[in-house]
Every structure is written in structure tokens, then in C-alpha cells.
Amino acid sequence: MTTADGTDRPAPPPDGDAAHASLALLERLADKLGARASVTAVYGESVTRDGVTVIPVAEVAFGFGGGAGRERGSAKTGEGGGGGGGVRGRPCGFIEIKDGSATYKPIRAPWGDVVMPLAALLAGTAVPRIARRLAVRRAR
Incomplete structure (x- = not known):
């Protein structure tokens, strides 16, 4: 048309x-x-x-x-x-x-080279501390 x-x-x-x-x-x-x-x-x-x-x-x-x-x-x-x-x-x-x-x-994106390892390090140090504090609270 x-x-x-x-x-x-x-x-x-x-x-x-x-x-x-x-x-x-x-x-x-x-x-x-x-x-x-x-x-x-x-x-x-x-x-x-x-x-x-x-x-x-x-x-x-x-x-x-x-x-x-x-x-x-x-x-x-x-x-x-x-x-x-x-x-x-x-x-x-x-x-x-x-x-x-x-x-x-x-x-490569900088997230994979810098931020992700730092996040893993932070989680690796924070998670055991949080788990210990929760275990102490439950024991009381």
C-alpha cells in the first residue's frame, strides 16, 4: 500500500x-x-x-x-x-x-579483583564472631 x-x-x-x-x-x-x-x-x-x-x-x-x-x-x-x-x-x-x-x-571488572576478595575476608572474620556471640546468648 x-x-x-x-x-x-x-x-x-x-x-x-x-x-x-x-x-x-x-x-x-x-x-x-x-x-x-x-x-x-x-x-x-x-x-x-x-x-x-x-x-x-x-x-x-x-x-x-x-x-x-x-x-x-x-x-x-x-x-x-x-x-x-x-x-x-x-x-x-x-x-x-x-x-x-x-x-x-x-x-576484567574491578569488582572481581578487589571488592569480592575484601567481602570474603570481611565475611570470614565476622561470621565466626557472630556465631560465638549467638552461642553465648543461647547458653544463658
């Missing part, structure tokens, strides 16, 4: 095909956004300098959901619709190619 402004748009679905129209819309959105959701969108292109090539590695995920509705009945009227989606990208690391060998170098 061509609109007054000359753009092509899909023909409106028959009354019983609202769910199919929603599904078709979500599929088109997923195709278009999925083609753009890539490692280059998160990190950029690979770089080669001084004989070293760095290739970015990223995790890219997307999800979509939608719905449709229609009220059946002689006195009741209704319409429906809805949809949503999201894309997430996270850099994971990079591959370094140097002198004929490739090495993966992960990007």
Missing part, C-alpha cells in the same frame, strides 16, 4: 490478523536492529599498528516482546497492541595478534 506521501507501508491486516501484524513488526525490528548490533557498534573496528593487530571482542544481545488484543462481543469494542525491545552491548576483551601468535586479553 502506498500512502499519500509516497512511502510504502504494509497494508492493514484483516480483523483477525492483529497478532500476525504484531509478530511481523517485531520480526522487522529484530532484523534491522540485529544487523546494527555488532562488536563494531560497541568497540569499533580492529586496529593494526607496528605489526600488532588488536581485534575487539564484545557481547551483544537484544530482545523484543509484543502483544495484541481485540475484544469480541456485540456491545464491547476494543483494540490492542504494544511492543518493546532493547539492545545491550558490553566489551569483553580483545585479541592481540603479534609475531604470528594470537592472545585473548579479557577486560
Whole structure:
């Protein structure tokens, strides 16, 4: 169907095909956004300098959901619709190619290197003290 402004748009679905129209819309959105959701969108292109090539590695995920509705009945009227989606990208690391060998170098979060060991140390010292105090209170 061509609109007054000359753009092509899909023909409106028959009354019983609202769910199919929603599904078709979500599929088109997923195709278009999925083609753009890539490692280059998160990190950029690979770089080669001084004989070293760095290739970015990223995790890219997307999800979509939608719905449709229609009220059946002689006195009741209704319409429906809805949809949503999201894309997430996270850099994971990079591959370094140097002198004929490739090495993966992960990007690590400081939480795993600093905060988690400190939390484990704190829990390791606090839990025995709390257990002793509870045992003393129960003995009284």
C-alpha cells in the first residue's frame, strides 16, 4: 500500500490478523536492529599498528516482546497492541595478534579483583564472631 506521501507501508491486516501484524513488526525490528548490533557498534573496528593487530571482542544481545488484543462481543469494542525491545552491548576483551601468535586479553571488572576478595575476608572474620556471640546468648 502506498500512502499519500509516497512511502510504502504494509497494508492493514484483516480483523483477525492483529497478532500476525504484531509478530511481523517485531520480526522487522529484530532484523534491522540485529544487523546494527555488532562488536563494531560497541568497540569499533580492529586496529593494526607496528605489526600488532588488536581485534575487539564484545557481547551483544537484544530482545523484543509484543502483544495484541481485540475484544469480541456485540456491545464491547476494543483494540490492542504494544511492543518493546532493547539492545545491550558490553566489551569483553580483545585479541592481540603479534609475531604470528594470537592472545585473548579479557577486560576484567574491578569488582572481581578487589571488592569480592575484601567481602570474603570481611565475611570470614565476622561470621565466626557472630556465631560465638549467638552461642553465648543461647547458653544463658
